[in-house]
Amino acid sequence: IGGAVCQAREAGVSAGLVAGAAHEIRNPLAAIRGGIQLMQARGASEHARHLALVLREIDRMDRILRDLLLAARPPQFHPEPLDAAGLVREVLQLQRPAMVHQGVVLAEELAPEELAVGDPALLHILVLNLVVNGLEAMPDGGRLRVALFRPDAEHLVLEVADTGQGIPENLLPRLFEPYFTTKPRGTGLGLAICRRIVQLHGGDIAVESSPGRGTRITATLRAPLPPDGTGM
Ligand code: ADP
Ligand code: MG
Numbered sequence: 001i002g003g004a005v006c007q008a009r010e011a012g013v014s015a016g017l018v019a020g021a022a023h024e025i026r027n028p029l030a031a032i033r034g035g036i037q038l039m040q041a042r043g044a045s046e047h048a049r050h051l052a053l054v055l056r057e058i059d060r061m062d063r064i065l066r067d068l069l070l071a072a073r074p075p076q077f078h079p080e081p082l083d084a085a086g087l088v089r090e091v092l093q094l095q096r097p098a099m100v101h102q103g104v105v106l107a108e109e110l111a112p113e114e115l116a117v118g119d120p121a122l123l124h125i126l127v128l129n130l131v132v133n134g135l136e137a138m139p140d141g142g143r144l145r146v147a148l149f150r151p152d153a154e155h156l157v158l159e160v161a162d163t164g165q166g167i168p169e170n171l172l173p174r175l176f177e178p179y180f181t182t183k184p185r186g187t188g189l190g191l192a193i194c195r196r197i198v199q200l201h202g203g204d205i206a207v208e209s210s211p212g213r214g215t216r217i218t219a220t221l222r223a224p225l226p227p228d229g230t231g232m
Contacts, residue, residue, distance in 0.1 A: 019072040022065040029065070033058050056098070060185075063132065067189040070125065071178060075193075077200040078119050081226035084156060085114040088148050091127040095135065103141030110148045116156050116223035122197045123221075129190040130160040130217050136183065137164025137215060155203070156223040161216035167209040175207060194219070 033055065040051040088110055099106055127146075134144050142163035149157055167175065174180045176195045181188030191205075194217075198205045202222035209215040 015072040019069050022069040022072065026062060026065050026069075029058060029062055033062075052097075056101075063128075064187050066125070067187045067193060070193050071189045075122055075125075075196065075200065077122065079117050079201075079223075080120065081115065081117055082120045082123070083113065084116040084118065084123070084223065085110040085112065085148055087120060087123055088127050088146060088158070091124060091131060092146060094128075095131055098135055099144070102135060102138060104135060104138055105141075105143050107143060107145040108147075109145065111150070114148055114150060114156065115226050116150075116221075117226055118156070118201055118221060118223040119197075122200065126194050126197045126219060127158065127160075129194050130158070130219070133190060133217075134160050134162035134164065134215070137162050137166075142214070150225075151220075154222055154224050156221045158219045158221070159216060161214060163214040166211035166213055166215055167207070168211055169209075172207060172209065176205075 036051055036054055036058065040048060040055070043051065089108070092106065092108065096106075098104075131144070131146065138144070144163075145159070145161040147157075147159040147161075151157055171182070176191050177188070178192040179188040180192075195205050198219050198221060203220045205217065205219045207215065207217050
């Protein structure tokens with residue numbers, strides 16, 4: 001996919017067209033997803049396993065399309081007061097079936113109420129991309145640690161650590177390059193988008209990895225406490 005998009009760009013296909021097509025494909029995909037879920041609820045149990053597989057593949061396609069959409073159209077930054085811990089918890093909830101399927105144990109270290117001013121849609125994408133990368137690094141199970149904490153009133157730190165295959169040191173400088181991927185079906189857009197999101201929040205993202213042992217990604221965001229303490 002990454003290669004195809006690169007070629008499309010070189011051939012003069014506009015980013016707007018890519019974004020438009022990605023958007024148009026996501027709508028029928030959502031309808032297909034709904035249909036499969038209905039079949040899952042009402043169908044014969046011997047089909048359930050196959051339907052679950054189809055749903056996972058649909059979700060994968062949806063992620064690729066969303067990445068393309070974001071890469072083609074620079075994200076808009078709309079900060080607002082939000083429940084950051086709740087947002088992280090929501091994303092983790094969505095990935096629960098994948099974790100169970102893969103034998104990944106989750107360690108959540110989220111302050112019960114971590115309020116912040118940030119862009120909820122972008123933060124959702126940030127957390128999702130980092131968590132999915134962590135899961136993809138542990139196809140045979142492992143431990144995923146997701147921590148959210150506030151080092152001071154101005155900043156929020158999100159840490160996502162896995163016990164997966166790690167990243168060879170010579171590849172570290174390339175991770176955030178758009179279209180850099182080591183996965184047969186990767187887009188290589190996830191971390192590029194993550195970096196953009198963190199930058200929009202006036203922050204920084206860092207990777208530590210040890211091959212064979214795991215990877216830790218630390219995103220530090222300028223996401224201050226809401227002015228009146230709750231903002232809601
Ligand atoms: P994609 O996931 O589509 O390959 P990303 O931009 O999300 O694209 O990641 C780029 C590359 O960085 C991956 O292909 C992989 O080689 C490496 N990578 C990212 N996160 C991890 C991780 N948690 N463990 C090991 N490698 C990782
Ligand atoms: Mg990725």
